[in-house]
Amino acid sequence: MYYHQIQLSPCISVRPSLMLKPRMVQTSGEVVKTERRRVDHCTRVPRNVNLEKLRNGYLFPEIGMRENEHLQKYPYAKLISLGIGDTTEPIPDIITSNMVEQAQALSTVKGYKGYGAEQGNKSLRKAIADVIYRGLKVKDTEIFVSDGAQCDISRLQLLLGSNVTMAVQDPSFPAYIDSGVIIGQAGELQEETGKYWNIEYMKCGPQNNFFPDLSTTARTDIIFFCSPNNPTGYAASRKQLEQLVEFARKNGSIIIYDSAYAAYISDDSPRSIFEIPGAREVAIEVSSFSKFAGFTGVRLGWTVVPEELCFANGFPVIKDFNRIVCTCFNGASNIAQAGGLACLSPEGSMAVRGVIDYYKENARIILDTFASLGLKAYGGKNAPYVWVHFPGSSSWDVFDEILEKTHISTVPGRGFGPGGEEYIRVSAFGHRESILEASMRLKNLFR
Amino acid sequence: MYYHQIQLSPCISVRPSLMLKPRMVQTSGEVVKTERRRVDHCTRVPRNVNLEKLRNGYLFPEIGMRENEHLQKYPYAKLISLGIGDTTEPIPDIITSNMVEQAQALSTVKGYKGYGAEQGNKSLRKAIADVIYRGLKVKDTEIFVSDGAQCDISRLQLLLGSNVTMAVQDPSFPAYIDSGVIIGQAGELQEETGKYWNIEYMKCGPQNNFFPDLSTTARTDIIFFCSPNNPTGYAASRKQLEQLVEFARKNGSIIIYDSAYAAYISDDSPRSIFEIPGAREVAIEVSSFSKFAGFTGVRLGWTVVPEELCFANGFPVIKDFNRIVCTCFNGASNIAQAGGLACLSPEGSMAVRGVIDYYKENARIILDTFASLGLKAYGGKNAPYVWVHFPGSSSWDVFDEILEKTHISTVPGRGFGPGGEEYIRVSAFGHRESILEASMRLKNLFR
Numbered sequence: 001m002y003y004h005q006i007q008l009s010p011c012i013s014v015r016p017s018l019m020l021k022p023r024m025v026q027t028s029g030e031v032v033k034t035e036r037r038r039v040d041h042c043t044r045v046p047r048n049v050n051l052e053k054l055r056n057g058y059l060f061p062e063i064g065m066r067e068n069e070h071l072q073k074y075p076y077a078k079l080i081s082l083g084i085g086d087t088t089e090p091i092p093d094i095i096t097s098n099m100v101e102q103a104q105a106l107s108t109v110k111g112y113k114g115y116g117a118e119q120g121n122k123s124l125r126k127a128i129a130d131v132i133y134r135g136l137k138v139k140d141t142e143i144f145v146s147d148g149a150q151c152d153i154s155r156l157q158l159l160l161g162s163n164v165t166m167a168v169q170d171p172s173f174p175a176y177i178d179s180g181v182i183i184g185q186a187g188e189l190q191e192e193t194g195k196y197w198n199i200e201y202m203k204c205g206p207q208n209n210f211f212p213d214l215s216t217t218a219r220t221d222i223i224f225f226c227s228p229n230n231p232t233g234y235a236a237s238r239k240q241l242e243q244l245v246e247f248a249r250k251n252g253s254i255i256i257y258d259s260a261y262a263a264y265i266s267d268d269s270p271r272s273i274f275e276i277p278g279a280r281e282v283a284i285e286v287s288s289f290s291k292f293a294g295f296t297g298v299r300l301g302w303t304v305v306p307e308e309l310c311f312a313n314g315f316p317v318i319k320d321f322n323r324i325v326c327t328c329f330n331g332a333s334n335i336a337q338a339g340g341l342a343c344l345s346p347e348g349s350m351a352v353r354g355v356i357d358y359y360k361e362n363a364r365i366i367l368d369t370f371a372s373l374g375l376k377a378y379g380g381k382n383a384p385y386v387w388v389h390f391p392g393s394s395s396w397d398v399f400d401e402i403l404e405k406t407h408i409s410t411v412p413g414r415g416f417g418p419g420g421e422e423y424i425r426v427s428a429f430g431h432r433e434s435i436l437e438a439s440m441r442l443k444n445l446f447r
Numbered sequence: 448m449y450y451h452q453i454q455l456s457p458c459i460s461v462r463p464s465l466m467l468k469p470r471m472v473q474t475s476g477e478v479v480k481t482e483r484r485r486v487d488h489c490t491r492v493p494r495n496v497n498l499e500k501l502r503n504g505y506l507f508p509e510i511g512m513r514e515n516e517h518l519q520k521y522p523y524a525k526l527i528s529l530g531i532g533d534t535t536e537p538i539p540d541i542i543t544s545n546m547v548e549q550a551q552a553l554s555t556v557k558g559y560k561g562y563g564a565e566q567g568n569k570s571l572r573k574a575i576a577d578v579i580y581r582g583l584k585v586k587d588t589e590i591f592v593s594d595g596a597q598c599d600i601s602r603l604q605l606l607l608g609s610n611v612t613m614a615v616q617d618p619s620f621p622a623y624i625d626s627g628v629i630i631g632q633a634g635e636l637q638e639e640t641g642k643y644w645n646i647e648y649m650k651c652g653p654q655n656n657f658f659p660d661l662s663t664t665a666r667t668d669i670i671f672f673c674s675p676n677n678p679t680g681y682a683a684s685r686k687q688l689e690q691l692v693e694f695a696r697k698n699g700s701i702i703i704y705d706s707a708y709a710a711y712i713s714d715d716s717p718r719s720i721f722e723i724p725g726a727r728e729v730a731i732e733v734s735s736f737s738k739f740a741g742f743t744g745v746r747l748g749w750t751v752v753p754e755e756l757c758f759a760n761g762f763p764v765i766k767d768f769n770r771i772v773c774t775c776f777n778g779a780s781n782i783a784q785a786g787g788l789a790c791l792s793p794e795g796s797m798a799v800r801g802v803i804d805y806y807k808e809n810a811r812i813i814l815d816t817f818a819s820l821g822l823k824a825y826g827g828k829n830a831p832y833v834w835v836h837f838p839g840s841s842s843w844d845v846f847d848e849i850l851e852k853t854h855i856s857t858v859p860g861r862g863f864g865p866g867g868e869e870y871i872r873v874s875a876f877g878h879r880e881s882i883l884e885a886s887m888r889l890k891n892l893f894r
Contacts, residue, residue, distance in 0.1 A: 041728040044699025045668040045759035048608035051767045054774075061565070061773050086561035088815075091553045099550040099782065106745070107543040109878075114533035114743040118508070125854040147594055147780070154775035158605070158629060161495035178774045182605060252491025281488040296561040297781040298553070299594070311494035320498045326508050327501075327625045328601035333594070333780040334744040335546065346736070 059415040083409035087294040092351030102338035120145025127344040129294030149288040164221035167200035176224040210234035220249040226258035231425035233379015235269040248282040255283040280306040363428035369439040384428040406441040455871040506862040530856035534741040539798030567592025596735040611668035614647035618863030623671040657681035665888035666698040673705035680826015682716035695729040702730040710719035727753040810875035846876040853888040
């Protein structure tokens with residue numbers, strides 16, 4: 001169901017005079033009647049105009065709903081979900097055992113811990129700086145541990161406020177645009193283009209090697225850039241990121257760089273924007289343990305805000321972000337943080353690497369499958385996503401046909417922006433047997 | 448350190464022309480020089496005007512800093528923190544063992560779970576509805592599991608946006624006002640009063656039995672109301688809450704009711720706003736496992752949005768809040784949720800109750816201590832906080848004197864708003880021996 005299709009409640013027809021009649025609340029008998037009749041009282045609080053601008057439901061809950069509808073239609077179908085990019089393989093023991101230890105410690109006088117630092121435990125911040133950003137001069141004090149990248153994207157929007165302009169890759173992860181709409185940056189949605197008036201869409205596809213033509217890109221305050229990209233699976237090259245950083249420096253923009261899939265990079269593409277000289281004055285990096293260590297349900301991520309990054313008035317961005325984190329967040333779960341620390345130990349890193357390689361082998365199988373069918377498929381080498389082109393087709397139609405005929409759920413590219421039309425995203429997360437089974441079903445459908 | 452005392456970075460003096468000179472980024476040598484010289488590039492992104500309006504640092508990090516400064520001055524002092532309301536007693540085994548089980552399951556093929564529902568696990572939502580709201584007709588689908596009340600307060604502000612007016616109890620938990628300032632509801636801070644122009648401060652003190660005079664309270668869209676109150680420790684009576692609900696219904700306002708301390712109520716004061724007839728059309732309830740089960744570091748809470756609650760145009764608030772939760776949040780940690788479920792089992796509830804009673808005995812000892820010194824102390828009976836009056840004194844002076852002379856940290860009432868001046872908040876969280884030791888030190892200071 002789309003949220004914009006929601007039935008308005010009966011009270012919209014109630015006359016204000018009636019809504020305000022004190023007798024409605026003065027006699028309890030009346031009140032009970034009120035309750036039984038359900039909504040016959042409306043507040044006078046205006047609905048947030050920004051939320052009115054969000055037209056459709058958030059993509060992934062919607063796909064979940066379509067999967068459920070499909071299962072109601074075919075109760076005996078073995079649905080294979082290659083849709084929502086959700087990890088499927090067990091978390092290595094060495095990591096969960098650290099969480100187990102932390103949970104047990106909470107039942108001891110010595111080991112009990114209450115509130116941690118809002119920014120995260122020192123030990124974890126230091127491990128992220130030392131292991132993930134080895135050699136990049138990222139300080140532990142510049143790292144803010146979060147409950148996940150998506151949550152921090154919305155906190156970054158709170159930080160920046162409604163008075164800034166934003167650019168996104170098209171296609172891109174929907175949370176960038178939706179959080180921008182919610183905070184009031186997006187302007188009106190243009191029905192004909194499916195684009196928000198105030199957002200700069202940077203088209204990325206095979207035609208431009210999945211990197212925007214910056215010579216025709218308008219200057220914006222914020223540039224969301226995700227690499228390896230979700231959904232296209234393409235990892236930007238060093239040269240491309242150097243161009244992006246130069247573009248941001250020239251325009252006085254802030255890059256919000258999403259490196260949630262960096263651990264999947266196989267070639268020499270940068271794993272962090274901070275590998276690029278000059279990035280510390282123009283970039284924030286958002287990242288996550290979700291796809292790195294299978295923490296999608298455990299909830300743990302981080303954001304790096306370099307000390308050098310400042311607003312036009314010279315005020316350090318890190319000071320304001322620290323304030324947002326202290327006021328609107330209260331730290332990630334101490335148990336999840338214990339797990340994150342284990343991921344960054346030498347043994348933990350090895351174990352995590354094994355799981356990542358497993359997903360990458362899945363991606364290879366999916367790539368080969370589509371290639372063998374003569375379909376153009378991208379990504380998959382530096383990311384757990386394969387981006388498949390169906391020239392001339394509507395991505396929702398392709399999604400529906402594949403779901404209907406193979407019981408495989410994917411993601412329609414259109415859900416990632418107008419630039420995703422004609423494409424579907426296929427996730428490489430899944431047990432090997434499901435991937436092989438899916439490969440067989442797809443071959444039968446498209447052969 | 449106060450954030451408004453921060454040194455602006457050198458780049459504020461850099462001429463825009465210089466900032467934009469391409470050579471700064473074109474030759475890597477220059478860039479290295481740039482990095483070594485630190486900030487000599489400023490973005491052109493305007494600082495969020497709302498954040499400029501937040502004058503002081505967030506209260507609790509500040510108190511932490513003062514404690515640290517004190518320990519540097521007196522390295523051998525045994526600091527007793529009765530300041531930041533942080534739980535200290537171990538979490539009962541029956542609860543952590545459920546978290547241990549969940550963490551271990553994540554290492555098994557059968558037990559691994561990825562993303563959960565953004566709104567929380569069905570079983571936990573149902574348990575909260577059945578146990579916490581027994582008999583109150585709150586549906587599990589109206590419950591949104593969160594990573595804590597403070598985080599949900601900020602998500603509720605995102606939901607409501609900048610175009611609404613708000614009222615708060617004075618004194619009150621700083622996050623209500625600060626999150627309102629960040630989203631743009633507060634207006635300018637008036638130096639002379641210490642109040643934000645656009646916020647209605649509802650003074651609550653002994654003079655009005657800690658309940659605002661509603662006949663002189665201006666109509667606002669939102670009314671934040673916390674009971675049992677932090678910091679005063681006062682739980683509103685049924686009659687008072689009936690007045691509040693009637694007031695909200697008459698004015699078409701939404702009450703955001705914070706019941707994070709409801710488990711500490713000893714008398715027949717309502718534990719939920721939904722005990723009051725007519726509340727479902729005008730109230731949202733925010734609550735937490737933090738003080739209920741010692742989950743301050745584990746991070747788990749919930750928010751109830753009744754289906755009947757609508758905006759002025761009749762649109763159901765629950766639909767928009769669901770959208771916020773799906774876009775800006777990704778669910779609470781599945782391990783924390785397993786712990787929450789255990790808290791609500793019969794055995795878990797018993798165990799949790801034991802810890803709460805322990806803190807309440809602490810509160811009694813603190814109340815008796817101040818009473819024996821002839822000081823007026825409030826709260827403590829229905830809440831883990833004691834609110835002590837020092838007529839004619841500045842609350843920061845009292846805080847400093849107590850810290851300096853007894854090595855006990857409290858919270859200056861002024862930190863909770865202008866109405867907190869002359870008061871300090873003393874937390875009853877702590878090991879019994881610390882509470883007894885603190886009682887002795889306070890008696891020696893004030894006798």
